Amino acid sequence: SQQGEEDPQALSIQEGENATMNCSYKTSINNLQWYRQNSGRGLVHLILIRSNEREKHSGRLRVTLDTSKKSSSLLITASRAADTASYFCATYSGGYNKLIFGAGTRLAVHP
């Protein structure tokens, strides 16, 4: 079972455009995290937003969290070809025991 579900499954954009990915989850959370995976490589943590936060920025990344709708979005501004990767949201619920991942959004940024 997956706690988080990303939307869209795949996204194709041109360099310079913004990319928005959405994540919905099912149960109450402690925090929500976003990870990036280059093809066939290990996942890398991008950003974490706590349940009492609504928005967070890190460089070209902006994450929002709406706990009333059980959803989050990841915005990558001014995309670059190097941003091409899969992006996953992940959540803990009921304590920091198991981090459960969604199926991910595959982002392709074309030069």
Add this chain to the structure above:
Amino acid sequence: DADVTQTPRNRITKTGKRIMLECSQTKGHDRMYWYRQDPGLGLQLIYYSFDVKDINKGEISDGYSVSRQAQAKFSLSLESAIPNQTALYFCATSEGGTARTGELFFGEGSRLTVL
């Protein structure tokens, strides 16, 4: 050197063989995890360990076993591999304690093919 090291990185084996995937970490983290990723899908948790004496089943533990040999080492075994265990396997670590955020640090993965 990588903080979380997985060996082997690639392995091809036959149905029925016993396989061990090994993970070692230099981050000093108490918590270690094994995940499985199938093509185009997210990660599924197989087992996790909060210390050497604490082992827990994840979402898909059937057909797998683990051993936490030391704080820094966590191995995953497939006692009798079957083709639908063909996947990319990831080891990950995280801090324990009250200051933790639950951020995971991943190895580069072990690609297993069972023929």
